[in-house]
Amino acid sequence: MTLTHHLLLGAALFLIGVFGALTRRNIIGILMSIELMFNAANINLAAFNHFLHPEGVLGMTTALFIITVAAAEVVVGLALVLAIYRNCESVYAEDFNLLKG
Amino acid sequence: MFNLQLLAPEIVLSVLALALMAIDLILPTRRSQLPYHLGWISALVALACVVATLATSSQGAGPLWIVDPFSQLFKAMTLLAVIVTFLLCLEYEDLSLSQSGTFAALLLLSAVGLMLLVSATDLLFLFVSLELVAVSSFILAGFERRNRKSNEGAIKYFLFGAFSSAIFVYGLSLYYGAAGTTKLLILSQNGSSLSLWTPVLTGLGRQGPVLLLAMLFLLLGFGFKAAMVPMHFWVPDVYEGAPMPVTTFLSVAPKIAIMGVLLRVFTLLVPASGLGLTGLLALLAILTMTVGNTIAIFQDNVKRLLAYSSIAQAGYILIGIVTANSLGLEGVLLYSAVYIAMNVGAFTVLQAVGKNGSYELSAFDGLSRRSMALALTMAVFLLSLAGIPPLAGFIGKFYLFAAAMEAGRAAASSSSKNIFYALAVVGVINSVISVYYYMKIVYHMFFLPPHERSSAPAIGPYLLAVLAVCLAGVLAFGVWPEPLIAQMRISAVHLP
Structure with missing residues (x-):
């Protein structure tokens, strides 16, 4: 396992996340895809820390920060999904079409 | 060389925002406009702190932040926008008054994020302040919970915002790989003099392509927040759905603060011309x-x-x-x-x-x-x-x-x-x-x-x-x- 393997894994995860976020119709699905993108960055950070900059733990701590912040973001996101589900009984993106022009 | 006192306005404002949340719990009469009044007074206090540091020598750099006339001007403008938003809230009837304390606290916290943003010289610090702004503004945009338009605007804002944050974070990870740090600027060892982080300044060395890719991802992340084309799709929907005072706030404060960050990052710290x-x-x-x-x-x-x-x-x-x-x-x-x-x-x-x-x-x-x-x-x-x-x-x-x-x-x-x-x-x-x-x-x-x-x-x-x-x-x-x-x-x- 070299740095390249880890970076490839990260890049693949990131691309899967981007693809999912752009093509999913279910909002929960989009949320999960975005989480994949965050985790791709975390894998990168940990890998860079281990292979290129082993003298500190900055990469690891940055990953911890990102995990925490992403969790906070998802909490707000799920609350918004609940709010909209109460009003429209749907979590599918194409049903949210009041705003356009 | 920690220089925490440079961030006094932000600290004051965060404390006031949290105090506002606590006061809201013990207020005798709910459904009052008092939190809005407390809100603009808090912002005014923070503005006074900013103005006090506008001209004096109480400026400099800490490990993750920098306070100079440039950042103080953006902070003053952000706070003015916040004060105006509170005044507009006082005459906007569709916001439920039973939640006015929460609303005021969130608006103040988002202002804190914007103020930290224009002072940040470290990508991690930048990311956390950006998220502070984003998370509070998601809630603010969806504050009319029973209004379907408000819900819809907020969810679109959230999805685009989270997507752009993820892109930003990926850029951050690449930057860390290329530079070995998340700093855009370091303090030199001998005291107070500042120097640019050399691997960044000399730019396109062996790690050049990775650094370039990192800066592109970061630019994309900022571009979403500043609503640059082609990353602008969320703007009209969010503006239409959000409560009117929040729309006013979103159209002014975050936009200008992000412009300040772009200016600092792409012209001063990592010049775009150096990266081509x-x-x-x-x-x-x-x-x-x-x-x-x-x-x-x-x-x-x-x-x-x-x-x-x-x-x-x-x-x-x-x-x-x-x-x-x-x-x-x-x-x-x-x-x-x-x-x-x-x-x-x-x-x-x-x-x-x-x-x-x-x-x-x-x-x-x-x-x-x-x-x-x-x-x-x-x-x-x-x-x-x-x-x-x-x-x-x-x-x-x-x-x-x-x-x-x-x-x-x-x-x-x-x-x-x-x-x-x-x-x-x-x-x-x-x-x-x-x-x-x-x-x-x-x-x-x-x-x-x-x-x-x-x-x-x-x-x-x-x-x-x-x-x-x-x-x-x-x-x-x-x-x-x-x-x-x-x-x-x-x-x-x-x-x-």
């Missing part, structure tokens, strides 16, 4: 101006029209960031200040007119017969947004276009000369296009008969105060801009 990104930035500026102005022509809802107009306005500000000369720097500051006055003014009139529930163009029909003063005020703001002299918007635009011409004159190669000249030309053409849709509102106000049973919009003391201040600013600085220009020249001083 000037052409890309110029392309983004041209697209942002053109697409914003073109789509605005076809809008019938004034909230959406002003949303597209604010996209285009961001494009003008981007010109100053692309040119990266001192004239451009001052131009960005000047235009940001003027933009706050005219945009807040236009949105305030819209809030007054839209009180009957409709923000369509037809709500403006015959406004001059119903309230001549309001119609004239709106006309002044719209003309200023279009950049017609002798209003303040003209001075700002003049500065930015002059910066582009100056950069073109100073450019070494003929291709980069062309980029800068093209920027100025496209900017002028776009100003002409924008006159059309701004005048469409004026046409509805002055030349169409009012609907039956439509009365003059009621304006309370707070809206009146906001309008008076904005109008005075737009008129005074248009006719006599010297004091503002002098202030911007002082504020354009930056470390390092």
Whole structure:
């Protein structure tokens, strides 16, 4: 396992996340895809820390920060999904079409 | 060398925001407007702290942040926008008053995030402040919980915001890999002198491609937040769905703060010209101006029209960031200040007119017969947004276009000369296009008969105060801009 393997894994995860976020119709699905993108960055950070900059733990701590912040973001996101589900009984993106022009 | 005292305004404001949340719990009468009043008073206190550090030597750098006249100006502008938002909230009836404490605290926390943002010199710090702003504004945009439009705007804002954060974070991870740190700026070992982080400054060495990719991802992340084309899709929906005061806030404060960050990161800390990104930035500026102005022509809802107009306005500000000369720097500051006055003014009139529930163009029909003063005020703001002299918007635009011409004159190669000249030309053409849709509102106000049973919009003391201040600013600085220009020249001083 070299740095390249880890970076490839990260890049693949990131691309899967981007693809999912752009093509999913279910909002929960989009949320999960975005989480994949965050985790791709975390894998990168940990890998860079281990292979290129082993003298500190900055990469690891940055990953911890990102995990925490992403969790906070998802909490707000799920609350918004609940709010909209109460009003429209749907979590599918194409049903949210009041705003356009 | 920790220098935590430099962040005193932010610390004061965070404490006040948390105190506001606590006070809200023990307030005897719920459903009161008291939190809004406490909110603008808190922002005023923080503004006093910022002003106190505006001119003195209490500026410098900490490990993750830097406090200079440049950042203090953006903080002052953010706080002014927050104060105005609270005043607008006092006369906005659709917000449920039982949650006013939460609303006020969130607005203040989002202001804290914006203030930290313009001071940050570390990508991790930048990311956390960006998320503080984002998470609070997601909730603010969806604050009318029973309103489907508000829900829909908030969820779209959230999805695009989270997506852009993820892109930003991926860029951050690549930057860490290339540079071995998340800092954009380091303090040298021997005391207080500042130096740029050398691997970044010398740029494209062995790690060049990775660094370039990292900066591209970061630019993309910022681009979403600043609503650059082609990352602007969320703007009209969010602006239309959000409660009116929140729309005013979103159209002004985050936009200007992100411009401040872009200016700091891409012209001062990691110059875009050193990475060969000037052409890309110029392309983004041209697209942002053109697409914003073109789509605005076809809008019938004034909230959406002003949303597209604010996209285009961001494009003008981007010109100053692309040119990266001192004239451009001052131009960005000047235009940001003027933009706050005219945009807040236009949105305030819209809030007054839209009180009957409709923000369509037809709500403006015959406004001059119903309230001549309001119609004239709106006309002044719209003309200023279009950049017609002798209003303040003209001075700002003049500065930015002059910066582009100056950069073109100073450019070494003929291709980069062309980029800068093209920027100025496209900017002028776009100003002409924008006159059309701004005048469409004026046409509805002055030349169409009012609907039956439509009365003059009621304006309370707070809206009146906001309008008076904005109008005075737009008129005074248009006719006599010297004091503002002098202030911007002082504020354009930056470390390092």
